Each structure stands twice: as structure tokens, then as C-alpha cells.
Amino acid sequence: xxxxxxxxxxxxxxxxxxxxxxxxxxxxxxxxxxxxxxxxxxxxxxxxxxxxxxxxxxxxxxxxxxxxxxxxxxxxxxxxxxxxxxxxxxxxxxxxxxxxxxxxxxxxxxxxxxxxxxxxxxxxxxxxxxxxxxxxxxxxxxxxxxxxxxxxxxxxxxxxxxxxxxxxxxxxxxxxxxxxxxxxxxxxxxxxxxxxxxxxxxxxxxxxxxxxxxxxxxxxxxxxxxxxxxxxxxxxxxxxxxxxxxxxxxxxxxxxxxxxxxxxxxxxxxxxxxxxxxxxxxxxxxxxxxx
Numbered sequence: 001x002x003x004x005x006x007x008x009x010x011x012x013x014x015x016x017x018x019x020x021x022x023x024x025x026x027x028x029x030x031x032x033x034x035x036x037x038x039x040x041x042x043x044x045x046x047x048x049x050x051x052x053x054x055x056x057x058x059x060x061x062x063x064x065x066x067x068x069x070x071x072x073x074x075x076x077x078x079x080x081x082x083x084x085x086x087x088x089x090x091x092x093x094x095x096x097x098x099x100x101x102x103x104x105x106x107x108x109x110x111x112x113x114x115x116x117x118x119x120x121x122x123x124x125x126x127x128x129x130x131x132x133x134x135x136x137x138x139x140x141x142x143x144x145x146x147x148x149x150x151x152x153x154x155x156x157x158x159x160x161x162x163x164x165x166x167x168x169x170x171x172x173x174x175x176x177x178x179x180x181x182x183x184x185x186x187x188x189x190x191x192x193x194x195x196x197x198x199x200x201x202x203x204x205x206x207x208x209x210x211x212x213x214x215x216x217x218x219x220x221x222x223x224x225x226x227x228x229x230x231x232x233x234x235x236x237x238x239x240x241x242x243x244x245x246x247x248x249x250x251x252x253x254x255x256x257x258x259x260x261x262x263x264x265x266x267x268x269x270x271x272x273x274x275x276x277x278x279x280x281x282x283x284x285x286x287x288x289x290x291x
Contacts, residue, residue, distance in 0.1 A: 005122045005123075006026065006092045007025065007121075009022050009118050010119065014113045018077065018078040021085045030118065031118075036110055037162055039110065041161065042161075042162070043104060043107060043162040044072060044104070045103060046061045046064060046068075047061075047101070047102045048061045048102075049100055049124075050090045051289060052094060053091055053095075054289070056257070056286070056289040057223075059083075061220055063079075064217075085119040086119060093121050102119070105117045127262070130262040131259070131279065133265070134262065134263040135265060136178070138183070138267070138268055139182070139184075140170055140185065143187055144157065144186060144215065146190040147214075149213065158217055167195035170195045178269075181194055182195055183199060190210065191210055193210070193216040193219075198217070200261070201241065201250075203245075203249050208236075210241055220257060221260065221286065225255060228282075250275065253282070
């Protein structure tokens with residue numbers, strides 16, 4: 001097995017309870033072709049950043065993992081068992097400054113009661129360019145109103161599911177437009193989130209992010225940045241934002257667990273200022289997290 005790639009299978013009983021975990025070879029077949037993860041995208045996941053062997057924001061990720069599972073009527077994940085699996089993989093990746101672990105829970109093989117679960121860990125890509133030079137972003141209409149989570153909960157807005165075809169299509173559309181990433185906008189004009197990230201903007205001494213009630217994924221990285229904001233003379237606050245607010249902001253970032261804080265250097269081809277000093281402080285803080 002390559003030293004930079006590791007896999008753990010989380011075992012379950014027919015009632016959906018996790019019973020333990022075993023290590024496995026990541027290059028060997030592990031998931032059946034009839035598992036609904038492959039056939040229907042019917043499952044949930046989380047990706048946890050690993051800094052020199054330390055899982056970052058693990059409790060928050062496990063809490064969000066359980067939240068997504070509840071939204072899909074999946075069995076409640078055992079936080080102690082899943083946490084142990086993540087920590088075991090983190091130890092195997094301790095020689096690397098930056099790595100990540102993805103945990104996955106699916107409804108299992110079609111027609112059978114036993115869920116499927118696994119945790120996969122590997123080394124992170126090099127995101128120094130994105131963290132320093134910034135990223136070009138395009139705004140994309142998500143085609144849903146901002147109140148979709150209240151009016152249509154069956155659409156699972158705000159759950160981190162395996163059904164990522166739309167997210168990947170958005171990334172491809174951004175690339176077609178010559179950009180690095182996308183930012184979704186609701187059909188009634190409110191800023192939401194990136195396909196794999198959370199929006200954070202600075203306006204004066206405030207850091208602002210859209211509310212999760214708009215049907216977006218609560219951001220674990222954003223929460224940690226807001227907790228650290230007083231160190232930089234700032235205050236974090238949740239607020240509804242429009243494209244005009246983004247254009248008028250002093251600076252903006254798309255933040256996520258693995259890429260960390262990527263400053264936005266242009267929106268729909270219009271260049272904007274990057275706060276290099278604050279970006280460096282954010283990314284330094286995120287890389288140092290030991291919890």
C-alpha cells in the first residue's frame with residue numbers, strides 16, 4: 001500500500017448500527033456495484049482536513065455528518081467510532097503537513113438493510129497558488145429560491161450528500177467561462193455558497209457569511225474563522241448578501257476544509273482587490289489548528 005493513501009471500512013449490522021472498523025487496501029474493490037452510493041448517490045459524506053496528523057474541526061464535521069444522515073433518514077452515525085477511524089487514518093498521514101480524510105455513509109446495497117461506510121485518507125494537493133494569488137469566480141443561478149429548505153425539505157438543500165453531479169457540473173461551467181470556481185445565487189437574488197465552499201466577505205470590521213437557513217451547508221471552516229476573527233480586529237456575523245453586496249465588499253473568500261481560504265480576485269471577469277495580509281493570517285490559522 002502506498003504510504004500516502006489509506007482506507008478503513010466501517011462495519012454495520014442489519015439494524016444500521018456501526019459495530020467496528022477494519023483497515024483495507026484502497027486499490028482493491030470494496031463497494032458492490034449495486035450499492036446505492038454508486039447507483040443513486042444515496043448517502044452522505046464529510047471531508048476532514050488533517051494537519052501533521054491532527055484532524056481539524058473533527059467534532060464539527062461529525063456533527064454535520066450526523067445532521068446530513070438524519071436529513072436522508074439514514075442510521076445515526078456513531079461519533080466515537082467514526083472519530084476513532086478518522087484519528088487512525090490521521091496517524092498514518094502524520095508525516096505530511098496537509099492531508100484529508102473523507103468519511104462516507106450510504107444506504108447500502110439495493111434492497112438490503114445494512115449500510116455501507118468507509119473512511120479514506122490521502123495527501124492534500126498544493127493549494128498555495130489559490131491561497132495567495134486568489135481565484136476567479138463566476139456567479140451561477142442555482143435555480144431555487146432562498147426559502148427552499150423550508151418549502152421543499154425533500155430537496156435536501158443543506159445536506160452534504162453523495163449526489164454531487166450538479167456541483168461538478170457547476171465547476172465545469174466555471175472552467176468553461178475561464179474561472180476557477182463558482183458561487184451559487186438563489187433565483188430570488190441571494191448569494192449562497194460555492195459547489196464545495198462557503199462564502200466569507202469582509203465589510204469594514206465585519207466578516208459576513210450567508211445564513212444556513214437559505215438551504216446551504218453550514219461551514220465548519222467559516223465557523224473557525226469567525227471564532228478567530230477578534231485576533232484580527234474583526235467580528236463575524238451571519239447576514240443575507242446579494243451580488244451588489246459582494247461587489248461592494250472590501251474583500252471576499254471561498255473557504256473550505258482542504259483548500260482553506262481562497263481570496264476572490266475577480267467576479268464574472270471584474271477584478272477586485274485581495275487582502276493578502278488577512279488571507280495569510282486566515283490560512284496560517286487554519287493550518288495550525290490542532291483539534
